[in-house]
Amino acid sequence: MFNLEFVKSRRNSKQIKLQHMANALGFKNASTYMKYENGEYSFKANHLPVLATELECEISDFFNIKVAKTAIGKDTKSA
Known part of the structure; x- marks a missing residue:
């Protein structure tokens, strides 16, 4: 998700x-x-390097990283 x-x-x-x-x-x-900044329009991929340069940050800083939690379950099959 882009972090405006x-x-x-x-x-x-x-x-x-x-x-x-x-x-x-x-x-x-x-x-x-x-x-764009208010979300009425979406920044395009070619805007991101320019934004990063002007704001002195990394492109990855523009995104909210959400990592899904996964559960590794044991096999519950009965013999």
């Missing part, structure tokens, strides 16, 4: 303006970028 809250908080903590992010991603204006 991470993107927004990271941008704010680095004091990067919306227009700067818009320019880096090739958008015309800040409001277009804001629609």
Whole structure:
């Protein structure tokens, strides 16, 4: 799952303006970028390296990693 809250908080903590992010991603204006950051539009795969560079993070930081718990059960067959 893509973590939009991470993107927004990271941008704010680095004091990067919306227009700067818009320019880096090739958008015309800040409001277009804001629609991506707010989840109205989805970031595309080609946006991720640019986001990571601008936000000084790893691409993997954009994703919530959920690992499914698995149970290894014993064979319960009766002889």
